[in-house]
Amino acid sequence: MTVIALAGNPNSGKTTLFNRLTGSNQYVGNWPGVTVERKEGKLKSDKTITVQDLPGVYSLSPYTSEEVVTRKYLLDETPDLAVATVDATNIERNLYLTLQLMETGVPLVLALNMTDILKKNGRKVNIKKLSYMLSIPVVGISALKNANIDKLESEVKHALNKKEKYPLPEYDERLESALKMIESNIVGLVPEDSTRWYAIKFFERDERVWDEVKLDATRKKDIEHIIETAEKVFEDNSDSVIVNARYEYIARIIEMCVIDEKDFSMSMS
Ligand code: GDP
């Protein structure tokens, strides 16, 4: 059975897209142990593909029930592919989650939603450039207006067949060397495709990952030392180092891919 999961910020249009993709063909329940709604259905155009609507989250931290459900699903149940539902009118905030989704190692297609109101806001997103810079397929859609959903489906099916890995976002060199050192300490002890994700979570001192991954005391000490050294270099807490690295990365993408037509006409006058 093939499973695709819809992941995105709250109100990015996941459920609207889910309804488009599955029609009336759905099952609604709860995730085990929490009162978070679980929606599952079959893809209208191919009943062998299950579509899973995941709880909306802003990040893959281990704090809210929604975050716990979404991250557990992506890391432990590993869908064949995830569709990152991105609200194009709030692209910066939404890409923050997209980077984390990429790091889980799950194959990803980005559905840039709400393109219908993007025009009204006087903004344009260069989709080809966005796809090139992130190294993942990107499709501009409007779930509400039913625009380009067939294109999204064909990109999803194409990606499912290709099973290609994409290069993960790379941050500041000094951060990268810390992460590489952590990776060498955990390789073989975590699922191979999500090594990067675990390295980042160790670096952030994510409590769940420190509890769940069984490391001997020496490795734990080594990793703690790597983190402390990085914190001295950056003069900042390790979790803030990651937050800043992600926002810097996103700022470069926005600069290259988003055109604010209002700004442009003002600067021309
Ligand atoms: P979810 O929280 O991610 O499941 O988001 P919903 O599917 O519930 O959508 C949140 C709101 O955005 C609803 O009012 C939708 O009607 C609206 N919405 C969803 N997709 C689009 C779209 O493509 N364009 C516009 N204009 N509104 C949309």
Ligand code: K
């Ligand atoms: K909602």
Ligand code: MG
């Ligand atoms: Mg929803």
